[in-house]
Amino acid sequence: MGIAEHIVLIVVAGLVGGLLAHACRQPLLLGYILVGVLLGPVTGGIAAADLHDLELLAEIGVALLLFALGLEFSLADLRPVRRIALLGTPLQILLTLGLGSLIGKACGWAWLPSVWLGGMVSVSSTMVVLKTLAGQGRMGTLSSRVMLGMLIAQDLAVVPLVILLPQLSDLGAGLPALAQAAAKVGAFLLLMTVVGTRVLPRLMGLVAGWDSRELFLLATTAVGLGVGYGTYLFGLSFAFGAFVAGMVLSNSEYGHQALSDIIPLRDIFGLLFFVSVGMLLQPQYLLDHWPQVLLVAAAVAGGKGLIFAGLSWLFGYGNVVPLALGLGLFQVGEFAFVLARVGISSDSIDTDLYNLVLAVAILTMFATPLVSALTHPLYLWRRRWRPREPLQSVNLPDDGLRGHVVIAGGGRVGSYVAQVLGRLGVPFVIVELNARRVDHGRAQGWPLVFGDASQRVVLEAACVAHARLVLVTTPVLAVTQSIVYHVRRLHPQVHIVARADAIEALEALRARGVYEVVQPEFEAGLEITRQALLHLDYPAAEIQAFTDATRRELYAPLYTGDAAAQDLARLRQASHLLQLHWVTLVSDSPLAGATIADSQLRRRTGASIVGLMRGGTMQPNPDAVTRLQGGDLLAVLADAEQLAAFWRLAEPTVAAPT
Numbered sequence: 001m002g003i004a005e006h007i008v009l010i011v012v013a014g015l016v017g018g019l020l021a022h023a024c025r026q027p028l029l030l031g032y033i034l035v036g037v038l039l040g041p042v043t044g045g046i047a048a049a050d051l052h053d054l055e056l057l058a059e060i061g062v063a064l065l066l067f068a069l070g071l072e073f074s075l076a077d078l079r080p081v082r083r084i085a086l087l088g089t090p091l092q093i094l095l096t097l098g099l100g101s102l103i104g105k106a107c108g109w110a111w112l113p114s115v116w117l118g119g120m121v122s123v124s125s126t127m128v129v130l131k132t133l134a135g136q137g138r139m140g141t142l143s144s145r146v147m148l149g150m151l152i153a154q155d156l157a158v159v160p161l162v163i164l165l166p167q168l169s170d171l172g173a174g175l176p177a178l179a180q181a182a183a184k185v186g187a188f189l190l191l192m193t194v195v196g197t198r199v200l201p202r203l204m205g206l207v208a209g210w211d212s213r214e215l216f217l218l219a220t221t222a223v224g225l226g227v228g229y230g231t232y233l234f235g236l237s238f239a240f241g242a243f244v245a246g247m248v249l250s251n252s253e254y255g256h257q258a259l260s261d262i263i264p265l266r267d268i269f270g271l272l273f274f275v276s277v278g279m280l281l282q283p284q285y286l287l288d289h290w291p292q293v294l295l296v297a298a299a300v301a302g303g304k305g306l307i308f309a310g311l312s313w314l315f316g317y318g319n320v321v322p323l324a325l326g327l328g329l330f331q332v333g334e335f336a337f338v339l340a341r342v343g344i345s346s347d348s349i350d351t352d353l354y355n356l357v358l359a360v361a362i363l364t365m366f367a368t369p370l371v372s373a374l375t376h377p378l379y380l381w382r383r384r385w386r387p388r389e390p391l392q393s394v395n396l397p398d399d400g401l402r403g404h405v406v407i408a409g410g411g412r413v414g415s416y417v418a419q420v421l422g423r424l425g426v427p428f429v430i431v432e433l434n435a436r437r438v439d440h441g442r443a444q445g446w447p448l449v450f451g452d453a454s455q456r457v458v459l460e461a462a463c464v465a466h467a468r469l470v471l472v473t474t475p476v477l478a479v480t481q482s483i484v485y486h487v488r489r490l491h492p493q494v495h496i497v498a499r500a501d502a503i504e505a506l507e508a509l510r511a512r513g514v515y516e517v518v519q520p521e522f523e524a525g526l527e528i529t530r531q532a533l534l535h536l537d538y539p540a541a542e543i544q545a546f547t548d549a550t551r552r553e554l555y556a557p558l559y560t561g562d563a564a565a566q567d568l569a570r571l572r573q574a575s576h577l578l579q580l581h582w583v584t585l586v587s588d589s590p591l592a593g594a595t596i597a598d599s600q601l602r603r604r605t606g607a608s609i610v611g612l613m614r615g616g617t618m619q620p621n622p623d624a625v626t627r628l629q630g631g632d633l634l635a636v637l638a639d640a641e642q643l644a645a646f647w648r649l650a651e652p653t654v655a656a657p658t
Contacts (some may be wrong), residue, residue: 007272013039014271027128029274029334030365033358036278060225063242064266065273066159067224070246071259080436084315085149092150092307093157096122099303103296112168116349119165120340120357121300123158125333125365126151132328132369142433142452143324146312150329158335159243165339166346188234192227192244200245204254213261220258221265223249274337278358285355297360301367305330319433319452320379328372331364332357376478394438394448396429401447401463404428408453408483409473410437410446413499413520417471418446429462454482456489464490475501477508484512526550544640580610580637587630589650597624605645611635 013035021031100118101111109117129151133144163185200223207219224242231241249255286293309326340357343349405421407414410432418441421428430446431453432438441448451458453474464470470487472480480498487496497516498509509517526547533543585592591599601607612619612626613633619626628634636646 010036010039010272010275011268014275017275026366026369027125029270030128030362032271032274033278033362036275037283039275039279060269063225063228063238064221064262064269066243067228067246068259068262068266070243070248071250071255071262080434081146081149084146084312084317085153088311088315089150089153089157092311093119093122093154093161095307096304099300099307103299103303106299107292107296113349113353115168116165116339116343117353117357119161120336120343121304121332121360122161123154123333123335123339124151124304124329125331125368126155128331128333128365128368129328132372142317143321143328146317146321147325147328150308150325154333155335158338161339162342166342166348168348184234188231188241189244192248195248197248200249201252201254204249204252204258208254208257216257217261217265220249220262223258224262274334282355285352286359289352289356293356293359293363296356297363300332300360301330301364301371319455320375323379323382324372324375327375327378328368330371331368332361334361336361376482394442394450395445396447396449397427400466401427401429402466403468404463404466406431406459406462406464406467406470407473408471410434410441410448411473413473414471415440417473418444422446431458431462454479454486456486459483459486459490464494467491467494470494470496472496472498472514475499477501477505480505480509481512484509484514488513580635581643583634583636583646583650585628585630585632585634585650589630591628591650592630593627595625595627596622599628599649601646601649605638605649606642607636607638607646609634610637 014032017031017033017035018028019031021028021034097115097118100116100121101114104111104114104117129147133147203223204216204219207215224245227245228238228242231244232238234241249258305326308329309322312322312325336357340349340354344351344354404427407417407428407430410418410430411434414430414432415437418428418430422444428447430441430448431451432441432448433450433452438448438450449458449462451461453459453462453472464487470483470491472483474480474483477500480500484496484498487494495516496514497518498514500506500509500517500519506517506519530543530547533546591601596609601609610621612622612628612635614629614631636643638646
């Protein structure tokens with residue numbers, strides 16, 4: 001079967017590798033690469049011609065990878081950390097190029113392969129970092145946002161590296177070629193600006209109007225690969241053109257659908273790419289050069305870690321951020337394989353350097369989750385030996401804080417809470433680390449403490465010891481647990497209301513002593529379900545019983561063995577069963593024209609009319625001789641069964657509650 005047989009073999013082996021990587025909670029690409037490493041010796045090797053054909057197919061995977069990256073690219077993602085992402089990342093790449101030169105010099109290499117080594121190891125792994133942050137529950141923290149901003153900028157820097165590095169082999173002819181390439185890039189970007197704003201949106205709109213998912217996928221793929229091929233004919237990188245096409249298309253209203261359609265195709269061709277990369281790594285090379293691989297991996301990881309930590313400190317980030325960046329972004333990323341393939345194809349690097357970079361990349365990727373997990377314990381150890389960092393406070397009262405509410409996190413949820421408390425005149429203070437949110441709170445006139453709420457000194461500045469209530473609005477479980485720990489040390493009796501990012505986090509927070517936990521996605525889903533059942537004409541009593549039972553099932557672990565918490569649960573259940581309902585009484589209702597006493601509502605239904613609005617005037621607690629009229633808006637205090645009985649008594653024309 002030739003190449004078809006090898007493609008089938010690679011896809012099946014890739015599935016096995018992906019399943020193993022998933023079982024080990026590792027990124028799938030690591031499983032693909034390892035399968036590729038094992039596949040060559042097991043199959044006796046693939047013929048050079050067939051392997052070359054596979055590499056050509058893998059180039060399509062690279063183009064689609066960058067096309068999807070362009071579709072996902074958004075300047076909004078870089079805005080909160082734009083300074084370190086747009087200025088710090090190029091500086092980091094230059095410093096890593098210097099690091100590669102030093103490592104190459106120590107190994108006795110010439111300057112060209114040394115610079116290539118620095119370029120290939122300068123990019124970190126977006127896939128591995130995202131998987132690690134999600135597994136550790138650190139998505140949403142300031143350090144994670146800085147990491148993602150720099151990773152996006154690194155991914156963008158791959159494109160100029162692909163253009164620049166091959167020109168270094170001949171500096172005499174390379175400089176004019178580099179200037180010519182820069183001119184071509186400028187002309188191409190200008191052309192794509194015109195085509196992307198006038199032609200591509202109309203083309204995609206025309207295809208979308210035909211309401212054919214197949215044609216839309218075909219059009220999306222044709223745009224990405226077609227523009228990439230055009231840049232290849234133009235003398236530029238095939239992958240660069242695909243990235244620009246994706247970036248232009250992302251600004252149209254069809255960008256999200258194009259991304260969702262292209263991802264499966266990208267993943268299949270990406271599988272071919274990563275497996276073929278692994279097949280080029282020779283196990284014998286690892287056996288013969290393992291000391292060199294370990295030393296270079298240690299030098300790259302240590303050097304990159306220091307560079308990232310130093311840059312984050314230089315750009316004004318303190319606390320745990322420098323440590324988190326140094327221990328999280330030290331690995332060599334998947335785009336190193338792209339650069340390595342460019343180096344092989346342009347004869348800029350040899351097979352030994354290719355194998356070395358491949359081995360270092362795999363080793364550092366596997367080490368990332370283990371090394372990154374050391375961030376929190378190392379940070380706690382470091383704080384024992386370093387003085388406290390100065391804190392900035394805004395709009396705090398002159399007489400101090402006492403009997404107030406501490407809001408840990410000034411994001412959307414924290415801002416909503418602050419608005420309500422401000423209207424009610426309840427004293428509060430927000431603890432926030434994001435400078436943009438602090439500026440927003442300052443503009444609103446809110447009292448704020450600028451700092452990390454998971455640190456004891458910051459909570460002391462917010463006077464947690466004198467607080468009446470602590471609200472933790474961050475969705476990150478690890479951060480919430482750290483905040484709760486320090487709050488309990490400062491004020492053991494204070495009530496804590498926390499937000500849980502997942503149902504699994506409820507028990508963990510309860511064990512930390514959280515008084516009340518709110519799971520927003522669950523509450524939103526339950527309310528949508530309740531509204532749906534109302535529109536489907538389910539009896540109100542059944543709907544209420546269902547929602548109460550569901551809540552009890554979810555929150556039951558929180559109240560086991562805690563008498564006070566169980567009382568709280570019973571009170572909350574009672575509040576759901578006994579609610580105030582507004583009912584409009586129409587003119588032909590049997591209750592219209594009767595007094596409250598004559599209707600005997602209390603005896604017949606158990607419900608009570610506690611308010612009546614008529615002609616825009618509210619009558620609280622109407623007496624028994626009040627005569628009901630059509631058009632009255634009645635405030636009925638009743639549980640679910642009593643309300644259902646009230647509706648039956650007022651049938652057939654009473655309106656549903658509004």
